[in-house]
Amino acid sequence: MKTNLPIFAAATIVAFASGPAFAQTTTFDAQDRAQDAVEDLQEAIEDDFERDVRAFGNVGRQVGFVGSFALQGTMTSGNTDTANLGLGTTLGYYDGVNGYDLAMSYTYSEEDGTSGANRLLYGLQYTRDFGPRWYGYASLQGSNDNSDDASFSRDTFLGVGVGYKVIERPDVQWNIAAGPGYRWAERAVTNEEFKETAISLTSNYTARISNTVLGTMDTDVIWSDSDTVIRNDAGINVSMTDVLALRTSLVSEYHTDPAPGAENLDNSFGVSLVYSFN
Numbered sequence: 315m316k317t318n319l320p321i322f323a324a325a326t327i328v329a330f331a332s333g334p335a336f337a338q339t340t341t342f343d344a345q346d347r348a349q350d351a352v353e354d355l356q357e358a359i360e361d362d363f364e365r366d367v368r369a370f371g372n373v374g375r376q377v378g379f380v381g382s383f384a385l386q387g388t389m390t391s392g393n394t395d396t397a398n399l400g401l402g403t404t405l406g407y408y409d410g411v412n413g414y415d416l417a418m419s420y421t422y423s424e425e426d427g428t429s430g431a432n433r434l435l436y437g438l439q440y441t442r443d444f445g446p447r448w449y450g451y452a453s454l455q456g457s458n459d460n461s462d463d464a465s466f467s468r469d470t471f472l473g474v475g476v477g478y479k480v481i482e483r484p485d486v487q488w489n490i491a492a493g494p495g496y497r498w499a500e501r502a503v504t505n506e507e508f509k510e511t512a513i514s515l516t517s518n519y520t521a522r523i524s525n526t527v528l529g530t531m532d533t534d535v536i537w538s539d540s541d542t543v544i545r546n547d548a549g550i551n552v553s554m555t556d557v558l559a560l561r562t563s564l565v566s567e568y569h570t571d572p573a574p575g576a577e578n579l580d581n582s583f584g585v586s587l588v589y590s591f592n
Contacts, residue, residue, distance in 0.1 A: 372413040372443050381405040397424045413441040432460040447479040451491070459502070467502040471495050473514065485522040492516070497538060512538035526553040542570040561586040 386400040402419040417437045423430040439453040456470035475493015492515045499508040519531040532547040549563035565582040572578055 372408055372411075372441055372449065375406075375408040375413060377408055377410050379405070379407050395426050398422070411443055413439075415439045415441070429460075430462060433464070434458045447482075449477045451475055451477065451493070464502040466499050467505075469497070469499040471497045471512065473512070475514065487518075487520045489518045490516065499540075508538075508540050510539045512536060527551070540571060544568045559587070 382402075382404050384400070384402040386398070388396070388398045390396045399422045400420070403417070405416045407414045415438070417435075419435045421431045421433050423432075435457050437453065437455040439451060441449055441451045443449045452474045454470075454472050456468075457466070458468055460467060473493055473495025475491055475495075477489060477491035479487075479489050481488040492513070495512050495514065497508060497510055497512050500506070501508075513536070515535040517531075517533045519533075521529045523529055528551040530547070530549045530551070534543070534545045536543045536545075545565070545567045547563065547565045549561060552560045554560060561584075563582075563584045565584070567580045569576075569578055
């Protein structure tokens with residue numbers, strides 16, 4: 315079980331709702347089911363490819379409002395009674411200097427009357443540019459999680475900080491951000507409460523190795539009295555041809571004080587391959 319600390323320097327929240335597991339599949343619905351499964355897989359792979367493209371402050375933003383809303387719901391009855399609901403929304407505004415971003419998501423699932431996921435995530439962030447290399451931010455992030463596998467039933471963080479562009483070249487970019495904050499949290503099982511200060515440090519490094527190879531290294535360090543978390547995401551994106559792309563990634567997460575019975579270190583290795591033709 316992980317402590318599920320939020321990454322304080324970023325306020326991006328991604329929501330998804332998992333589809334139900336059907337008890338039976340016949341030849342009459344296999345075509346549609348296969349098409350839906352492929353589309354879901356393509357979206358997941360695209361998210362995996364795009365997750366390392368991180369903006370520095372408000373660089374590249376257009377003046378005005380942007381936003382999106384997503385809704386997904388499924389229900390089954392018969393051999394298995396299931397219900398799945400997913401809601402997600404993002405809203406952003408930029409006036410040329412100041413940026414405002416809101417993200418919220420809610421997921422719920424139920425199978426045969428037993429609740430599975432029941433999770434609300436939210437994030438609000440303010441960003442202001444102080445020049446081509448500096449920006450400041452203030453963020454409020456949190457979750458209310460009544461899921462079966464939740465580590466914390468409630469987790470809220472309010473923080474401020476600054477970001478600095480260390481390297482800006484056509485082939486290499488390196489950004490860092492850091493700042494203090496305050497956290498309120500409550501464990502799901504024991505109802506133990508945490509009220510503590512925390513400090514976050516984020517580093518985003520991107521290197522263009524060649525015209526077709528892009529390497530990334532994203533590191534987050536979050537310190538607090540209850541736990542210190544070090545999370546590192548290393549990846550390589552390879553555009554092998556105009557229609558074939560490959561991404562490999564290694565995500566490592568280390569906790570100084572994991573939950574009882576849990577390991578300090580978790581590693582996840584992923585490979586994504588995309589082939590497109592018209």
